[in-house]
Amino acid sequence: MACSSRSLLSFSSVRRSQPSIPLISPLVAQKPRSCTLALRSKGVSLICSNPKKFRARTRSSMAEVTADNGKGKVKVFDSEEEVAVGLAKYTADISNKITNEKSSFTVVLSGGSLIHSLRKLVEAPYIDSIEWGKWHVFWVDERVVPKDHVDSNYKLAYDGFLSKVPIPPGQVYAINDALSAEGAADDYETCLKHLVTNGHPLVKENKKWVTFIKDSPKPPPERITFTFPVINSSAYIAMVVVGAGKAPVIEATLGKSPNSEVLPVGMVSPEDEMTWFFDKQAASKI
Numbered sequence: 001m002a003c004s005s006r007s008l009l010s011f012s013s014v015r016r017s018q019p020s021i022p023l024i025s026p027l028v029a030q031k032p033r034s035c036t037l038a039l040r041s042k043g044v045s046l047i048c049s050n051p052k053k054f055r056a057r058t059r060s061s062m063a064e065v066t067a068d069n070g071k072g073k074v075k076v077f078d079s080e081e082e083v084a085v086g087l088a089k090y091t092a093d094i095s096n097k098i099t100n101e102k103s104s105f106t107v108v109l110s111g112g113s114l115i116h117s118l119r120k121l122v123e124a125p126y127i128d129s130i131e132w133g134k135w136h137v138f139w140v141d142e143r144v145v146p147k148d149h150v151d152s153n154y155k156l157a158y159d160g161f162l163s164k165v166p167i168p169p170g171q172v173y174a175i176n177d178a179l180s181a182e183g184a185a186d187d188y189e190t191c192l193k194h195l196v197t198n199g200h201p202l203v204k205e206n207k208k209w210v211t212f213i214k215d216s217p218k219p220p221p222e223r224i225t226f227t228f229p230v231i232n233s234s235a236y237i238a239m240v241v242v243g244a245g246k247a248p249v250i251e252a253t254l255g256k257s258p259n260s261e262v263l264p265v266g267m268v269s270p271e272d273e274m275t276w277f278f279d280k281q282a283a284s285k286i
């Protein structure tokens, strides 16, 4: 099929429509990156800047603080380890909710640190609770490199996640790495359009679904990315943000005085629910 390729896995098409596109993605970077250029837009409205509004839930081994406002739920965990547990529970719960009702569950991954944060999902009890056969996996952004290249988001996900779970290979949609960035973006868009058929509001979207860039400031320079109409057609979006290095971006995004400079994450708005997963370091400035 159009978005298939020949390297680490074999790929084939699915025959039915994809009712919704849940997305698992980390925070879009503050600095423009190729994969996120299309996402750079207005700032983000205030979210949970007042810690007093937080509703604390403490378990024996995990401290999780959850808040809610117009922009979504914010979960702050004591450590990255606890973020990983919280993310596994969240993902398994949504997967079970969807697969109990539908024949497929579509998950869109990013690259980066997200894959490490998904590690608990491939451990008990989560791994055994999930109907992996109904999963369909896409990438919200991908570097235009061979799929066995160290920079490939596909390879990152395969090594750290996909190789450990029984998702049918034909339901894992990697980019065609034999094409140019432009060709790969068009090809991925065509692939998506074949899968999102009648019944989903996205079928009426006539802007680009997947775009590309060739001069990313962060190497590798060539990337493709979903555009906002596709991202925002997700039912659920998880923003997973860990480490002190991300604290200034989180402050600029969700702090008391959100940066007026345009942050792409401000354009992210899923159909049903947005959930932010932070460790204490990432949330230290909000």
Ligand SMILES: O=C1O[C@H](COP(=O)(O)O)[C@@H](O)[C@H](O)[C@H]1O
Binding pocket: 026, 027, 029, 033, 035, 110, 111, 112, 113, 114, 141, 142, 143, 153, 218
């Ligand atoms: O280059 C990329 O980086 C971003 C951010 O990664 P992180 O390590 O800071 O979480 C990632 O979301 C994207 O998929 C990847 O291509």
